[in-house]
Amino acid sequence: MNEQQGVFKNLYKNLMTPILQKDSGIDAEYLTNLSLSLLTFTSRKHHWPVVSSLLKNLNEEFSVVDERLSQRICGIDFCNPIGLAAGFDKNGNAANIWKDFGFGFAELGTVTKFAQNGNPKPRLFRLAKEEAALNRMGFNNNGAENLVKNFNKQGIEFKQNRKNICLGINFGKSKITDISKATDDYLTSLKLLIPYCDYAAINVSSPNTKGLRKLQDPILLKELLKEIKCLPNCPPLFVKIAPDLSFKDIEDICQLIIEESIDGIIATNTSIDRLGLENRKVEQTGLFLSEERGGLSGRPLQKKANQILKHIHKMDKKIILIGVGGIDSPESAWERICSGASLIQLYTGWIYKGPQLVPDILEGIIKQLNKHKLSNIKEAIGSDLKWVD
Numbered sequence: 229m230n231e232q233q234g235v236f237k238n239l240y241k242n243l244m245t246p247i248l249q250k251d252s253g254i255d256a257e258y259l260t261n262l263s264l265s266l267l268t269f270t271s272r273k274h275h276w277p278v279v280s281s282l283l284k285n286l287n288e289e290f291s292v293v294d295e296r297l298s299q300r301i302c303g304i305d306f307c308n309p310i311g312l313a314a315g316f317d318k319n320g321n322a323a324n325i326w327k328d329f330g331f332g333f334a335e336l337g338t339v340t341k342f343a344q345n346g347n348p349k350p351r352l353f354r355l356a357k358e359e360a361a362l363n364r365m366g367f368n369n370n371g372a373e374n375l376v377k378n379f380n381k382q383g384i385e386f387k388q389n390r391k392n393i394c395l396g397i398n399f400g401k402s403k404i405t406d407i408s409k410a411t412d413d414y415l416t417s418l419k420l421l422i423p424y425c426d427y428a429a430i431n432v433s434s435p436n437t438k439g440l441r442k443l444q445d446p447i448l449l450k451e452l453l454k455e456i457k458c459l460p461n462c463p464p465l466f467v468k469i470a471p472d473l474s475f476k477d478i479e480d481i482c483q484l485i486i487e488e489s490i491d492g493i494i495a496t497n498t499s500i501d502r503l504g505l506e507n508r509k510v511e512q513t514g515l516f517l518s519e520e521r522g523g524l525s526g527r528p529l530q531k532k533a534n535q536i537l538k539h540i541h542k543m544d545k546k547i548i549l550i551g552v553g554g555i556d557s558p559e560s561a562w563e564r565i566c567s568g569a570s571l572i573q574l575y576t577g578w579i580y581k582g583p584q585l586v587p588d589i590l591e592g593i594i595k596q597l598n599k600h601k602l603s604n605i606k607e608a609i610g611s612d613l614k615w616v617d
């Protein structure tokens with residue numbers, strides 16, 4: 229890395245790391261929104277000379293270009309296997325610039341048919357010592373129509389004309405829509421956004437929308453997926469599942485995924501299990517985690533999310549897997565890939581470790597490919613190969 233290349237890494241380390249080392253201090257959601265405002269501006273003005281030169285520097289610092297990291301999956305070209313997980317860029321505000329952070333793809337959303345505010349604040353909490361987070365955001369987003377407008381503001385093209393940016397969109401159900409009318413809610417958003425989605429993630433696993441997880445029931449899920457699949461120009465479909473399902477539930481979902489020719493599964497969303505942290509106090513509320521509502525993400529989720537992904541891969545190797553949950557190092561990324569993930573996503577780990585995590589993981593993967601004498605990342609997927617120092 230040359231001198232110029234360490235600028236953003238050091239900026240993040242000096243500015244953000246001290247804040248992220250404490251539960252208290254600047255509110256986690258406020259901090260997210262502040263960063264997003266900056267990213268929104270940058271994405272909209274990416275053609276301004278000063279912004280474009282900044283993005284060029286960002287790209288030089290964080291992107292790792294290597295043919296061995298690229299794959300074609302469901303007809304989509306991924307230049308590398310790391311994506312931004314859903315929930316950070318819910319309104320697609322920074323859709324143009326995720327590639328400059330080194331990501332091979334970004335999953336925008338969750339977007340719902342209707343704009344909605346989400347749950348009352350505070351609703352996002354840092355658990356700094358554990359490098360984890362608790363959130364009960366509740367799909368706060370500006371709605372599907374607004375997402376189209378946002379794409380237009382940034383000059384985002386339809387997928388067939390787009391270069392370099394691979395975008396998935398994650399779809400959920402609006403709070404005001406009764407669960408019996410969920411299909412209509414998903415279909416309305418999808419119809420508006422199909423021209424933009426390289427793939428669609430069907431989110432039936434957020435713990436923060438009442439009743440949503442019921443859609444993981446195979447009968448209801450089958451109904452929903454059947455309708456979605458019939459949409460004209462339907463993109464590749466991935467179902468995002470919860471880590472709190474039993475292996476039996478997961479097997480039923482896999483069966484259905486195969487029967488209905490759905491492309492893959494995103495495993496996993498946040499957990500309602502407290503993963504050994506039941507007696508951990510949330511500083512802002514004074515309550516134990518066992519008393520708080522919301523989903524847990526970050527390092528405590530790593531083991532469980534990996535177990536679930538591994539189980540699915542063992543069941544059927546044809547199901548394409550996107551692994552997410554607690555990935556925060558080159559080692560944990562490699563483990564997830566070797567457990568069966570074709571692609572991986574980052575959220576909480578990316579916040580704690582900073583944007584440097586993406587190139588660190590990609591360089592780590594390349595080193596492992598060399599050590600194991602593999603010529604492409606595809607050969608590592610589901611291989612059970614261990615990390616070699």
Ligand SMILES: Cc1cc2nc3c(=O)[nH]c(=O)nc-3n(C[C@H](O)[C@H](O)[C@H](O)COP(=O)(O)O)c2cc1C
Nearest residue numbers: 313314315337338363496497525526553554575576
């Ligand atoms: C603040 C926050 C908001 C999230 N919002 C969404 C969302 O809107 N839709 C979704 O599918 N997942 C959402 N997630 C879940 C992440 O996409 C991811 O599945 C989960 O956090 C596990 O990954 P991680 O441990 O790397 O964070 C959210 C996670 C966090 C921390």
